[in-house]
Each structure stands twice: as structure tokens, then as C-alpha cells.
Amino acid sequence: MVFSVKTYNNINQIGLKELGNHFQIDGDLAENPDAYIIRSQNLHDTVFPENLKAIARAGAGTNNIPVDKATEKGIVVFNTPGANANAVKEAVLASILLSARDYIAANTWVNKLSGDDVPKQIEAGKKQFAGSEIAGKTLGVIGLGAIGARIANDAYRLGMKVYGYDPYVSIEAAWNISHHVKRVSDLKEIFENCDYITVHVPLTPDTKGTFNADAFSLMQKGTTIINFARAELVENDALFDALETGVVKRYITDFGTEELLNKPNVTVFPHVGGSTGEAELNCAIMAAQTIRRFMETGEIVNSVNFPRVQQVLSAPYRITLINKNVPNIVASISTAVSDFNINIDNIINRSKGEYAYTLLDLDETDKSKIDELVAKFEASDNIVRVRLIKGK
Structure with missing residues (x-):
């Protein structure tokens, strides 16, 4: 096929x-x-x-x-x-380093110089770009998935103190996070204690506007915010106020909108973090x-x-069902198979929200009986999609 x-x-x-x-x-x-x-x-x-x-x-x-x-x-x-994940991790770490030393502004400044005495001009003006080192500074990582965990671990190796926040971190991800990363259970600890904050969570109704006026009010002056996740995680009006008062020293994002362009202390990249x-x-x-x-x-x-559904295919035929997550659906599937005098070799059903997914492996070689069963499933109001897969 x-x-x-x-x-x-x-x-x-x-x-x-x-x-x-x-x-x-x-x-x-x-x-x-x-x-x-x-x-x-x-x-x-x-x-x-x-x-x-x-x-x-x-x-x-x-x-x-x-x-x-x-x-x-x-x-x-x-x-x-x-x-x-590694590409975004490197982009975020580069952003931390660039902002600490203000390299982008320094490059812009030096390229505007002219004349035979450029070296003298550089020596006279370079003090404004002295910057600071990141060793000993505190980084807050919001979201400790594939990207956040890598950033947290490598930032620690670069000498930073690292706070991590993620109430939904998977067991697999947790195993990959250094024990040197301080796990916190309240976002306030990130906002109140960190010199740099980077965010790596999906955009949901709960995460939209994570960086709002209340969040900025908790931060110490001179905080750098790095957003390589989603633009809507930051409320721009509140951000501009925080930049104006100096609470936010610099905002670095990979998501450009017109209102962010050409703003003091805002660095916008053209969505190239993972590119x-x-x-x-x-x-x-x-x-x-x-x-x-x-x-x-x-x-x-x-x-x-x-949901994640895995099952070794060893039967002659497999039927996959996407079905509504309603009571007794597995029982009705089993009954339908029994009505055709077909033996179930294996069955697994997992649900997610209003829908579920079923792998039904059948110990039956009579294709005509399998086709009739498929037709019955297709006629069910509670089954959205049926697929037939031939075993090896």
C-alpha cells in the first residue's frame, strides 16, 4: 500500500x-x-x-x-x-551573553564611527559598553521541558545560579535536570530573585500574559527578559512601562510585532531561534x-x-478507532467483535478529553469478516474514524 x-x-x-x-x-x-x-x-x-x-x-x-x-x-x-531544542538553547544562551555585554549596541555604535582616529574614538567611548559577566548572576527558567532543561543545565555550567519553575514537568524531563537547579513551586520566586528570566512554555489560556503588570511589579530593577516561546506570553503595554521605569533592563524576543520594533532596550530577532x-x-x-x-x-x-498509544502488531489484522470518550465504548467494541465470532488478540484504549483512541488486534484471517466488522464500526455514531491495517 x-x-x-x-x-x-x-x-x-x-x-x-x-x-x-x-x-x-x-x-x-x-x-x-x-x-x-x-x-x-x-x-x-x-x-x-x-x-x-x-x-x-x-x-x-x-x-x-x-x-x-x-x-x-x-x-x-x-x-x-x-x-x-539544542538550537533554541544556544540562541537563548547567546542572548544572555549578548545582553550582559550589550554587544549589539556596541557593534551598532562602532560601525557609525569614521575618520583616521577611529581607534582613539573607540578607546574613548568603549566604557559605555563595559557590561557585566553572567557568572554569579541568577537565571530563572520558566518551563523545564526539552529546551528549558538544557538551558538550566548549561547556564549552571557557565557559573549562573539557576531557578526552575514547571508544575507539569514530565518524569523523563525531570531526570535530565541537574540537581544544582533550584526547583521552585511559585512563579513569584522567579520574578523576585532572578537577574535574567527566560520562558519556555506553550501558549494556553493559563500562560497568556504571564509577564503582566503584577509580574513586573515583583521584579528587581535591571531584569532581562528573554522570550523565545510565544509573543502573547508578554503583555506589551506592561512591558513598556517596566522598561520605562528600569525594572526591565532589556527585552529579547524571537517574535517581532510592529509595536516592538525600534524600541529602546528591546531586541527583536526574526523567529530564527530554532532555524x-x-x-x-x-x-x-x-x-x-x-x-x-x-x-x-x-x-x-x-x-x-x-494519547500516546503503542502496541506491538503481531496479529493478522489491526483496526484503529478514534471514538468519542463515552461510557461503555470499550464494551461495545468488544461485543461487536464477538458478534462476528472473531477473537481479540489484544486491545488497548486510551482517552484524552472528549475523544479516545483504540488499537484492536484481531486473531482472524478471513478478510470478509474483518470488512464487515469495519463497516459496522463505521456506522457507529460514537466512532469518528476507522482504519484497517494488515499485520505482517
Whole structure:
């Protein structure tokens, strides 16, 4: 069986080779594909084709994807957490160093000099860019996932004191965080104690406006804020007031808006934190591997709208079901299988919110019976999408 994949944006071609020989990329079937692989393409106004089963975002954020709409249609949305983590980590650490020594302003100043006495002018004016060292300063890291954990660990190695805040940190991430990082349970401790604060959390109703007037009121004068996560985590009006009073010494962000441009002590980068050749390759590889795994086995890993579901496929046939998370759904699935006198080799059901995902492995070689069962599932009001996968 050949699966069709439509790509948007410039997806690394070497990474796409991970799809293997059973996938057609941007070919004749691309108008009604099985899957999308995208980067920054905005899909909010896109009409999803009927055949679309999966969307893989080659990156961590999925704000450009209408996740709720996809879920209702039984489309699994994947991201690639950690694939560009090292690139963003290096960008944040570079930002800390650049701001500590004010290198960007120093470069701008020196390039405006002219005349035969430029060396003398430099010596006379360089004191304004003396700056400070980061060793001994305190860094607050909000969000200790793949990116935040790396920043926390490396900042400690550079001699900084590090505070970390993340009430939802995974067990896997926690194992990777140095014991030298002071874990705090209240954001106030970050705001009150840190010379530098960097944020690495997704944009949600709870995190929107994390940096607001109340937050800035807790900070010591001369704090540097670094935002390589999402623009909306910072309330700009409150930020401008904090810059005016000197509470915030510098704001560095990877998300440019018109009101941030050409503002004193605001440094804006053109959303390039994760844009290295290595990161783009890693994202493409992970996205391709995720899509291949899902299409060939039905397993879900790194989905933002459906639970993680893994099960070795050893039965003749596997049916995957995206179903509404309603009472007795597993019992009704089992009953339907029993009605066709088919034996269940293995079944796993996991829920997330209003929907659930089921892997149903069947010890049955009669394809006609399997097809009838699939048809029955497709007729159910509580089942959104049905797929049949042949075992090896």
C-alpha cells in the first residue's frame, strides 16, 4: 500500500527519506493525501480533505493548526518536541551573553564611527559598553521541558545560579535536570530573585500574559527578559512601562510585532531561534518517522490531541478507532467483535478529553469478516474514524 503525503513550506528532503518507499510525497495523490507535514503553514482556513488522517508539525508549537477542528474530524496532530531544542538553547544562551555585554549596541555604535582616529574614538567611548559577566548572576527558567532543561543545565555550567519553575514537568524531563537547579513551586520566586528570566512554555489560556503588570511589579530593577516561546506570553503595554521605569533592563524576543520594533532596550530577532540546519533536519526526521509509524502501525507518539498509544502488531489484522470518550465504548467494541465470532488478540484504549483512541488486534484471517466488522464500526455514531491495517 502506498500512502500519500503533502508537504508545506521547505521540509528537509533528507529528513523526508525517513518515510520510506511506501510513501508518495507531493505526487498525484497530494490533493487528497493521507498526511500533511508542515512547518509554519497556517491551516486555520484550510478545508481538510476527507482522506486526511494525520498532520505532523516539524517543530514544537501547533498554534498554526486548528487542533480542535482536526480532532473532531479524527485527524491526529503530531509535533516534534525536542528536535530543535539544542538550537533554541544556544540562541537563548547567546542572548544572555549578548545582553550582559550589550554587544549589539556596541557593534551598532562602532560601525557609525569614521575618520583616521577611529581607534582613539573607540578607546574613548568603549566604557559605555563595559557590561557585566553572567557568572554569579541568577537565571530563572520558566518551563523545564526539552529546551528549558538544557538551558538550566548549561547556564549552571557557565557559573549562573539557576531557578526552575514547571508544575507539569514530565518524569523523563525531570531526570535530565541537574540537581544544582533550584526547583521552585511559585512563579513569584522567579520574578523576585532572578537577574535574567527566560520562558519556555506553550501558549494556553493559563500562560497568556504571564509577564503582566503584577509580574513586573515583583521584579528587581535591571531584569532581562528573554522570550523565545510565544509573543502573547508578554503583555506589551506592561512591558513598556517596566522598561520605562528600569525594572526591565532589556527585552529579547524571537517574535517581532510592529509595536516592538525600534524600541529602546528591546531586541527583536526574526523567529530564527530554532532555524539551524541541524534543527530543521532533526524536525523533518522526527516528523517523517512519526507519520510512517502512525500510517503503518497505527501507533501514536508525540500527538498533541490524542494519547500516546503503542502496541506491538503481531496479529493478522489491526483496526484503529478514534471514538468519542463515552461510557461503555470499550464494551461495545468488544461485543461487536464477538458478534462476528472473531477473537481479540489484544486491545488497548486510551482517552484524552472528549475523544479516545483504540488499537484492536484481531486473531482472524478471513478478510470478509474483518470488512464487515469495519463497516459496522463505521456506522457507529460514537466512532469518528476507522482504519484497517494488515499485520505482517
